[in-house]
Amino acid sequence: MNVLVILAHPDQGSFNHAIADTCKQRLIENGHRVIFHDLHREKFDPVITSEEIPKEGKFSDLIRKHCDDLVNSDGIIIVHPNWWGQPPAVLKGWIDRVIRPGIAYEFKDGDNGEGIPIGLLKAKTGIVFNTSNTSEKRENEIFQDPLETIWKNCIFDFCGVKQFERRMFRIIVTSTKEQRGRWLNEAKGIIDAYFPEF
Template sequence: MKISLILAHPRPGSFNHAIAGTAARVLHDAGHIVSVHDLYAEAFDPLLLSEEVPRDTLLPDDIAQHCAEIASADGIVIVHPDWWGMPPAILKGWIDRVLRPGVAYRFAETDSGDGIPAGLLKAKAAIVFNTSNTPWQREIEIFGDPLERLWKDCVLVFCGVPVVQRRMFGVVVTSTDAQRKAWLEEVSRLVSETFPQESSA
């Protein structure tokens, strides 16, 4: 399987990087082809400019590569911290520029803005890993976990991905080495279960 792994965290050595590294290793060991994009390390430009909006526009080479990879991916893994109930701006810009009409979804030619989209992504499953410094009970009671709705309903299911799993790890800032090790073991299990070993037959 082809798996697209997108990481959005500005600090090398962060727990987000550990999650992404664990997921990538498990996927490689299972025989999958993994495209890893560390958006900060790549200095991904999140700005969607007006000339890039038309569907038939000539895209910059790096954006065209991202579009081709996500369109051909059989699975998706996304890793980012919870900032203000949202992904980092660099990842929101990736959504804007890469999950574009004609690549990730389309509407009927007769649609005037109120129709139902047809998802175009071929990925059968996606996993979103998040980190937070807010206790889970407070996250649910006060904020309602907006990332759940964002990724499942507003992005991935919208684009045609039928199975979306999400796991939030926290509180990261006060976590122990033992807790982080257990979390990474959970990452390994979830990735292995969602994207099992490639058959050699």
């Protein structure tokens, strides 16, 4: 299977990078092909232009490559920190520019975009790994976990990816090496559950 892994964290020594590396390694060990993008290292430009917005809009070869990688993926894994209850700006820009109409979703003929979308992605599974310094109780009671809504409902389900799992690792700032090791083993287990060896 082709599995797309998208990483969005500027610090090359971050736990997000450790998660992404663990996912890539486990996927390869299980016999899958990994398509990997470290958005910060690639200096992905998150700013969408007005010319790109329409379904038939004009966009660069780089965006075309990202769109092709998305369309050709059987599974999608996203790794990013929880910043203000949202993905980092570089990842939000990737969503804006790559999860496009005609690529990831469309509407029925005669529907100008006010109706229910038709998901176009062939990926069956979407997995999101997040890191946070907010307690689960506070996240759920005060902020109501906006990342769950963003990824599960607003993005993956919208684009036809019905099998979804999200795992938040917390609290990173006070975590021990041993705790982080257990988290990485948990990430391996999630990969094995959705993308087993074949």
